[in-house]
Amino acid sequence: MAAEHERYDRQILLPFVGREGQRRIGASTVAIIGCGALGTSVADILARAGVGRLRLVDRDYVEWSNLQRQSLFEEEDAELCRPKADAAARKLRRINSSVSVEAAVRDVSARNVESCVEGADVIVDACDNFETRFLLNDAAVKLKTPLVYGACVGSIGMVFAILPGRTPCLRCAFGSPPPPGATPTCDTAGILGPAARAVAAFQAAETLKIITEKTDAIRRGIVQFDMWGADVRIGGIALPEAPSPDCPCCAMGRYEFLEGADVPRDAVLCGRGAVQVTPRGGASLDLDALVRRIRSSGISDVSSNEFLVRFAAPEGLEIVAFADGRAIVKGTRDADLARKIYSRYVGEPL
Numbered sequence: 158m159a160a161e162h163e164r165y166d167r168q169i170l171l172p173f174v175g176r177e178g179q180r181r182i183g184a185s186t187v188a189i190i191g192c193g194a195l196g197t198s199v200a201d202i203l204a205r206a207g208v209g210r211l212r213l214v215d216r217d218y219v220e221w222s223n224l225q226r227q228s229l230f231e232e233e234d235a236e237l238c239r240p241k242a243d244a245a246a247r248k249l250r251r252i253n254s255s256v257s258v259e260a261a262v263r264d265v266s267a268r269n270v271e272s273c274v275e276g277a278d279v280i281v282d283a284c285d286n287f288e289t290r291f292l293l294n295d296a297a298v299k300l301k302t303p304l305v306y307g308a309c310v311g312s313i314g315m316v317f318a319i320l321p322g323r324t325p326c327l328r329c330a331f332g333s334p335p336p337p338g339a340t341p342t343c344d345t346a347g348i349l350g351p352a353a354r355a356v357a358a359f360q361a362a363e364t365l366k367i368i369t370e371k372t373d374a375i376r377r378g379i380v381q382f383d384m385w386g387a388d389v390r391i392g393g394i395a396l397p398e399a400p401s402p403d404c405p406c407c408a409m410g411r412y413e414f415l416e417g418a419d420v421p422r423d424a425v426l427c428g429r430g431a432v433q434v435t436p437r438g439g440a441s442l443d444l445d446a447l448v449r450r451i452r453s454s455g456i457s458d459v460s461s462n463e464f465l466v467r468f469a470a471p472e473g474l475e476i477v478a479f480a481d482g483r484a485i486v487k488g489t490r491d492a493d494l495a496r497k498i499y500s501r502y503v504g505e506p507l
């Protein structure tokens with residue numbers, strides 16, 4: 158079809174892409190972990206660029222406060238409480254129907270991270286917490302899959318492309334995750350929409366360089382910029398050319414996060430005033446039965462879709478329970494209270 162033929166004309170014109178680059182883009186698979194401000198913009202750019210397969214992984218659902226910056230979501234997604242991965246996938250299929258888009262509504266853990274990124278040519282780290290970032294780094298180095306890290310807090314953005322075995326990894330650069338609460342998050346510092354878009358643009362560009370095998374063009378070290386301010390300068394943190402000889406991950410092949418005890422933990426969610434409760438047994442939920450149970454307990458404010466059940470508990474908290482057994486308890490940052498509410502309405506989480 159003529160229109161389809163023209164779709165990538167402007168990209169093919171670029172001397173560093175050309176027809177061969179476009180062919181490689183079309184034949185590639187990219188796993189995007191996290192469908193927030195970064196993940197939705199990266200996915201948008203890559204779907205339009207014609208990446209063959211996109212896998213979106215996210216644990217959360219769309220809320221009104223996401224619409225300020227998360228590009229693929231619309232008011233209807235927030236009204237219907239659609240999981241972010243599903244809402245993003247629906248939109249991407251409308252943007253480019255030739256891209257195969259897979260949506261996974263799940264929390265990335267040591268148990269499932271390798272299956273989340275399996276078969277990907279590039280992993281895009283668009284998540285919002287250090288546990289997941291270090292898990293992704295372990296999986297990327299172990300599977301020798303390039304990883305493109307991105308982070309944005311306030312108006313500051315950071316991007317870091319990792320070519321396992323060839324350039325430093327997250328552990329070479331940062332060692333270990335900072336203790337919880339030691340670094341600002343979008344929960345405490347806010348987030349500037351354009352800064353997140355800029356991070357996503359850098360991440361998507363590094364991804365396209367990797368896919369088209371133009372790795373010489375990849376920016377070494379960590380890109381850093383402050384999007385606010387009169388003089389936006391792209392700076393960076395220099396890193397050695399090669400992985401550190403002392404890195405437990407790159408040099409010694411010890412994947413401490415992958416091999417760590419996979420104890421599901423409750424997590425206070427970035428930017429949400431909410432706690433995620435994860436049942437230790439990994440039990441799945443019968444959503445229809447849960448809806449009936451909630452209604453019969455006298456709660457009338459209940460809604461559901463194929464992925465989740467949302468209801469308002471009389472304690473003044475909103476609960477969203479997913480088919481994989483997790484629940485997000487909104488309106489508190491107290492993990493003990495969230496667990497109590499979970500066992501009161503959803504089931505015994507232990």
Ligand SMILES: [Zn+2]
Nearest residue numbers: 326329404407
């Ligand atoms: Zn390393």
